[in-house]
Each structure stands twice: as structure tokens, then as C-alpha cells.
Amino acid sequence: MTPILQFSDVSKIYPLPAGDVIALHRVSFTVQKGEFVAVMGPSGSGKTTLLNLMGCLDVPTEGEISINEIPIAEMSDNELTHLRLTTIGFIFQQFNLFSLLNIIENVTFPQIMKEKGNVSYRHAHQILTSLGLDKKLYTHRPNELSGGQQQRVAIARAMINDPPLLLCDEPTGNLDSKTGKDIMDMLSLLHQAGRTIIMVTHDHQSAGYATRIIRIRDGEIE
């Protein structure tokens, strides 16, 4: 087994005028390459904080996080940016597409960032087609698409640089159950193709796709 992500005694404290909020308290766990992990816990338990730290979108107050066995605290800003672009894909509950960009521009955005503008649209077309999105939609803006279509675009954008690790925050939280199942089936295919997936969810049906469940309560792993 090869670890792709390791947390070692990680704490996250948000200092607020009314007092410190301890969002995570000495959390330790390892995710191996190829796992599909569901993170479950009540609202406010620290799930989004955990996912943001996993994705290097935020830094811990204490403790060590390693990706591919390299502590991220030892990486330079350039190395971190490169890591985010090549190793990690994000999928959010609110889709988080760029509202002023059309579908194909949304999907190629991380590719443009990585390749410094040098993109081929062929790869984007391939991914969008494999996710069942009609070519006619490519020039539309996100708000002209249904929730399920927008989440497919978000998956395509997350996959465009072929990252081995996919982080999902409530990916079916804004979708009806039939559309949510379609999205979960797509994530499951990506897992079967060898990606590591870590997914925050409230939904037991979605968690059923995972090979392991991490439960979190009041900032601590149960």
C-alpha cells in the first residue's frame, strides 16, 4: 500500500473576536492510493475544514500534512501551486463554476493554468462526451444548465489535468436523488479507473459507494 495523504496530529483553530473556534483537534489518519473514503459527520463538525486542508487551500494551525509522503509545509509556493494543478481535483456542492466563462472555457481553465495557455480542446471534448454532455452545450454559460449538468462540467474541470486525487465536498448535496445517483456512478467509475477519492457527504446512499468511512464529530475523528 502506498499512502497518498497523511494527517498527523493536525489541528485547525480559527481565531475570532468572540474566542477561538477549534475546528479540528489533533486529527491523524492515512489515505492509501486507490481508496474511496467518505467523510461523514454532523454540520459544523469540521468536514469542510478537513477537505480544505487536504486540498492545500488552507494551512493547519498545528500538525503535519503530507501528500505523496512529502510534508506540504516544506514546499515552496510554486511547488504547492504545481501540486494543486497536477495532483488534486476539486468538486463542490455548489458546483463553483465560473459564471462568466462558457462550459469549454470552464473545463480547460486548470489546463490553461498548468500548461501556461497551451491547451488542446480535444481532451476537454473527450471528457465532456464521456460524462454525457452534449456538444451543443459547450458554448453555454453555467446558469443555462441544470444542476446535474453543471456538476458534470465540474467533474470534467476537476479531471482535465488527470489528477490522481479527487476531493469532493457534498457533491450530490444540491441534486435530486436520481441525478445524485448518476453523479455517484461517475465518481465510482473514476475510482475504478484508479483515482483516489475523498468525499464529504451527509447522504448514506452516496457513502455506500465508499470503501471506507471516516466519521468526524466536534473536530475529532471518532
Ligand SMILES: Nc1ncnc2c1ncn2[C@@H]1O[C@H](COP(=O)(O)OP(=O)(O)O)[C@@H](O)[C@H]1O
Ligand atoms: N473561516 C472560518 N472562520 C471561523 N470559523 C470557521 C471558519 N470556517 C469554519 N469555521 C467553524 O469551524 C467549525 C467547522 O466548520 P466546517 O469545517 O465548515 O464544518 P462542516 O463542513 O462539517 O459543516 C464550525 O464551528 C464553523 O463555524
Ligand SMILES: [Mg+2]
Ligand atoms: Mg461543510
